[in-house]
């Protein structure tokens with residue numbers, strides 16, 4: 001493809017001047033935005049409300065732009081294209097123009113920067129020389145050229161090979177870095193691909209899926225700024241550790257309007273505190289729950305078998321079963337969401353009671369409204385009406401369902417008795433990760449109404465105090481069928497999400513927010529019910545879904561992406577496979593794939609590592625006792641840390657000790673509280689999506705017996721070395737002979 005050359009010192013000086021100029025313009029532009037922000041802010045505190053709102057909007061726009069540019073410091077300029085016509089373009093993290101309106105830097109996402117990533121000697125796209133410029137702080141330290149106007153069969157397949165290799169072999173910190181300077185052509189095509197429907201990016205470990213997904217989010221925020229600035233982008237990742245690991249990538253690319261969540265945090269304000277056993281979690285992920293929850297919700301709307309009598313002073317008022325039936329029909333017609341239909345239902349019955357009372361009292365029409373108000377305030381009236389259209393929160397609905405085998409049998413007839421038994425739990429049992437998608441479904445089907453919300457909050461407070469009579473009272477409160485939202489409810493609404501400032505903050509606090517684009521990482525782990533919850537958050541179906549079927553936690557899980565996507569499969573537009581591993585040295589990558597094959601799960605999507613470190617894999621004879629295994633760990637940790645001895649000041653270099661669950665605590669005790677902060681001791685599943693310079697893997701046979709996917713993850717986390725410490729038996733396929 002391209003021919004790398006070694007430019008001279010004179011060329012370094014040329015680039016230093018260009019880089020200096022770009023930083024000067026950056027400094028001036030930042031300053032200018034801050035000055036404009038201050039001026040806008042100071043421009044009169046009076047005027048109409050609208051004028052003040054406009055002034056605030058302008059001031060915050062300048063502030064946001066300044067903040068964006070202030071994040072861009074490292075490697076501002078990283079590329080240069082010399083055209084076949086002699087033209088010159090510098091490529092960097094942002095676009096910059098100087099005071100004379102001359103373009104100084106081209107944003108890497110602009111169409112004109114595309115050849116930097118995609119030009120080849122066969123298809124030079126008008127480019128004669130592509131130059132990678134390496135900088136430290138504001139200093140140019142080296143440059144590397146690909147000559148594209150020559151045909152050379154010896155040339156490298158990689159672009160900016162030197163810069164790429166330097167990036168891949170550098171010691172890791174606890175944060176993922178951006179790859180904007182060394183994106184490869186196959187990755188760039190994914191990053192810039194059209195934003196239509198669901199794009200699935202499948203790739204083995206370390207093929208850059210996370211990096212590509214994040215750069216695609218940054219690209220879309222640039223290319224579709226207008227749309228996405230309003231609606232925002234959601235990133236869904238497997239764990240909070242993972243979200244922390246990736247949190248600096250988008251800001252380093254100048255983008256901040258993004259919400260990142262685990263699937264367990266999708267419902268604002270709802271927190272799961274434990275996990276279900278795998279069979280229960282699997283069961284709760286089934287799409288059947290849409291119907292089960294629907295039956296449970298409709299079960300809250302009950303037509304009585306007999307007339308309901310209500311004593312009001314000396315009089316008896318009567319609601320007939322057919323009155324309830326008609327009220328329920330009207331409520332359902334008013335809204336498909338239970339809590340939202342309540343008001344129509346309640347108003348209908350209240351009207352019937354008011355008519356009866358007026359007739360019995362022979363009241364005239366002027367007194368009708370008084371009678372209605374009186375009735376509305378009576379606890380016995382409220383109770384009779386609410387009891388047959390019971391408002392509920394998602395939590396109440398589900399905890400009652402799981403605590404009552406008879407209810408479960410009624411609403412979930414498609415589940416076997418054994419399956420239902422798995423689900424039954426006490427009323428106050430802690431919520432689990434797998435409950436989150438069910439809560440979301442229930443919230444969707446129940447809907448919200450301000451009056452109902454107030455009533456339910458009172459009820460919950462009473463239940464918290466364990467006041468049974470209080471709960472009864474709560475059922476009788478908050479009954480306002482006037483159709484007006486009270487001043488109190490309005491204040492609550494305004495103090496809520498609407499009062500939050502940025503798009504991202506508003507989106508994160510609002511369960512019904514719809515995003516312009518959703519990125520899902522480690523997507524192979526999501527259940528159909530979780531997909532359903534995600535689809536609701538992006539009606540335009542604009543998704544980037546990245547994952548690896550071979551890394552699935554559950555053995556015998558879905559075999560295709562259509563199966564993984566479940567209810568989202570209809571929106572699948574394109575599948576791309578990435579085949580080059582940028583993380584793991586070939587010696588380790590090949591061993592990991594051999595192990596999977598030997599254990600009967602040949603990887604569906606084999607990968608080739610882009611580089612190798614010959615002594616990357618360290619394997620000794622297995623030991624027979626756990627004590628012996630543990631005793632070997634401190635030396636292995638010391639060996640791994642020794643590789644970064646000269647980096648100890650910088651905090652760089654990461655070591656992970658991965659072990660079966662039951663060994664984690666003893667290992668932490670053994671290695672002590674003063675363990676180097678660059679060493680992490682954890683389970684395989686926790687390392688999903690992460691990477692380390694060195695991995696020390698204990699008892700892989702046990703890990704593999706519990707989950708082959710987890711074992712594959714554990715084997716492929718390292719950028720430098722993997723030391724395997726076996727207990728009892730050898731891991732099949734690990735050794736070459």
Ligand SMILES: Nc1ncnc2c1ncn2[C@@H]1O[C@H](COP(=O)(O)OP(=O)(O)OP(=O)(O)O)[C@@H](O)[C@H]1O
Nearest residue numbers: 179182183184205206207208209210211582583689
């Ligand atoms: N073009 C590139 N230039 C520099 N580094 C790259 C490039 N592509 C990928 N990398 C690096 O390779 C490593 C692996 O990337 P990433 O974590 O995105 O892979 P992944 O496919 O998501 O892996 P896994 O499935 O194991 O989680 C990261 O350190 C990433 O920065």
